[in-house]
Amino acid sequence: MARIIVVTSGKGGVGKTTTSAAIAMGLAKKGHKTVVIDFDVGLRNLDLILGCERRVVYDFINVINGEASLNQALIRDKNCNLLYILPASQTRDKEALTQEGVGKVLEELSKDFEYIVCDSPAGIEKGANLALYFADDAFVVTNPEISSVRDSDRMLGILSSKSRRAERGEEPIKEYLLLTRYDPDRVKQGEMLSLDDVQEILSLQLLGIIPESKSVLSASNAGIPVILDEKSEAGRAYEDVVARYLGEDRPHRFIEAKQGFFSKLFGGKK
Amino acid sequence: MSLLDYFRLSKPKSAPLAKERLQILVAHERSYRNQPSWLPQLQQELLDVIRKYVNVDQNAISVNFEQDDNQETLELNIVLPDRNTVTDKSYSSN
Numbered sequence: 554m555a556r557i558i559v560v561t562s563g564k565g566g567v568g569k570t571t572t573s574a575a576i577a578m579g580l581a582k583k584g585h586k587t588v589v590i591d592f593d594v595g596l597r598n599l600d601l602i603l604g605c606e607r608r609v610v611y612d613f614i615n616v617i618n619g620e621a622s623l624n625q626a627l628i629r630d631k632n633c634n635l636l637y638i639l640p641a642s643q644t645r646d647k648e649a650l651t652q653e654g655v656g657k658v659l660e661e662l663s664k665d666f667e668y669i670v671c672d673s674p675a676g677i678e679k680g681a682n683l684a685l686y687f688a689d690d691a692f693v694v695t696n697p698e699i700s701s702v703r704d705s706d707r708m709l710g711i712l713s714s715k716s717r718r719a720e721r722g723e724e725p726i727k728e729y730l731l732l733t734r735y736d737p738d739r740v741k742q743g744e745m746l747s748l749d750d751v752q753e754i755l756s757l758q759l760l761g762i763i764p765e766s767k768s769v770l771s772a773s774n775a776g777i778p779v780i781l782d783e784k785s786e787a788g789r790a791y792e793d794v795v796a797r798y799l800g801e802d803r804p805h806r807f808i809e810a811k812q813g814f815f816s817k818l819f820g821g822k823k
Numbered sequence: 824m825s826l827l828d829y830f831r832l833s834k835p836k837s838a839p840l841a842k843e844r845l846q847i848l849v850a851h852e853r854s855y856r857n858q859p860s861w862l863p864q865l866q867q868e869l870l871d872v873i874r875k876y877v878n879v880d881q882n883a884i885s886v887n888f889e890q891d892d893n894q895e896t897l898e899l900n901i902v903l904p905d906r907n908t909v910t911d912k913s914y915s916s917n
Contacts, residue, residue: 699841706849710856743836750842754849 555663558670559688559726561712563704565675567696568733571769572791573672574602575780576692579795581636582780585667588627591641592684593674594650600640603630604776614642617654623661632781637666647680655683677711686717690727690798693757696734697746702754709755730757731794736765737810748808761794763787764807858888869899877903 560573570593577589590613591599600606605628611621616639623639630636639658642649662669673684685691691712695705712726713719719726732748739745748762768785772778780795782788786807793803866886873879879901887898 699845702845703848703852706852710853714856740838743838746838746841746845750838753842754845 555659555666555669556690557659557663557688558668558690558692559673559685560670560692560694561673561681561685561708562694562701563675563677563681563708564696564701567694567701568731568763568769569675569694570598570602570672571773571779572692572694572731572733572763573670574599574778575788575791576795576798577668577670578603578630578633578636578778579780579791580668580670580799581630581633583795583799584635586635586665587668587670588637588639588662588666589670589672590639591672592650592680593672594641594645594647594680595643596674597641597643599672600628600638601776602773603638603778605630605638605640606776609640612640612642613658614645614649616658617649617651623658632777647674647678650679650683652683652686656687659687677707682711682715685712685726686715688712688716688726689718690729692729692731692760693755694731694733695751695755697732697736697740697748697751699746702746702751705755709757728757729760729798730755731760731763733763734765735762735807737808741810759805760797761790762805762807763790763794857890862886862888869901873901879904 558576560569560576562569570591573589577587580587589599589603591597592613593599594614597609597612600609608628611626613626615621616623616626627637627639630638639662659669671684671688674680685708691708693705693708693712695701709728712728716726718724730752732751735748736745740747748759752759764786766779766785766787768782769779769787772782772785772788779785779788780791783792790807793806796803866884869886870879870881870884873884883902883904885900887896887900889896889898
């Protein structure tokens with residue numbers, strides 16, 4: 554049986570697809586056969602982040618409708634042979650997703666994979682609801698920003714009431730926080746919500762802090778998940794996230810502001 | 824105080840404001856989250872029934888739903904309009 558992870562946030566543009574690609578690659582790199590599914594029907598982007606956009610022939614909707622088999626639609630990643638991508642349809646709309654159809658596909662994938670990562674679309678409509686419905690674990694991607702934290706809190710409400718686990722009265726979805734685009738310098742200057750501020754409101758188990766990093770854009774430009782960029786802070790932060798999720802105990806980093814030359818000079822030490 | 828601190832002090836800090844706004848907002852939204860979806864309709868229908876007999880306004884009726892560990896409480900509070908003296912009546916039912 555596979556473990557189903559949903560990467561969700563409510564708000565758009567906080568880093569769901571970047572995170573989905575990174576953690577799916579991270580899990581596969583650690584030897585776990587993983588598939589990552591794009592639930593953003595009509596606006597597929599995961600294929601771009603993983604650099605396989607020119608290899609998409611069939612998609613998730615084709616599989617649901619029986620127009621293609623899973624083997625035909627799954628794309629094996631070029632960097633890691635344990636990672637597969639199931640792209641979203643670009644031409645259909647979200648109504649093409651059905652709970653029954655998604656359930657069947659996930660069940661079939663469960664036989665063959667260890668982890669299924671569901672990349673949720675933004676919003677709280679059908680695509681987002683179905684991405685989380687079957688989940689065992691939820692990675693709630695949040696920016697240290699007022700509207701993102703509010704939307705995350707809303708998502709937590711939906712996770713605890715509208716999932717299959719909630720409907721069946723089973724153990725609830727395990728919720729984890731991923732704080733992305735974090736800028737310790739701005740936090741120190743009182744211009745950005747701190748980790749503690751966000752946790753005071755959401756109080757979730759923290760999987761990791763992904764610092765704001767130029768390498769995220771470079772990685773998406775190149776179509777290579779940022780986790781493969783071992784020199785970048787964001788890449789290492791995602792590597793930590795995967796290790797922590799798999800049960801490793803790693804101290805959190807990228808929380809503190811770096812000591813700049815001038816602040817050392819003028820003794821701005823706190 | 825270092826020279827750098829002097830420049831820092833002149834900047835307004837916006838994060839505490841964001842946190843305060845969020846805390847209020849989230850607390851408010853959470854209180855609605857646990858309510859059953861039929862509550863607003865119940866409130867409206869009750870108001871319609873009461874209006875058949877007494878002329879009360881929209882705000883005269885409040886319906887609160889509370890959930891403890893082992894019991895759910897539905898509280899109705901209807902404020903009837905003043906006659907001559909103070910004749911406010913409140914009915915509560917569980």
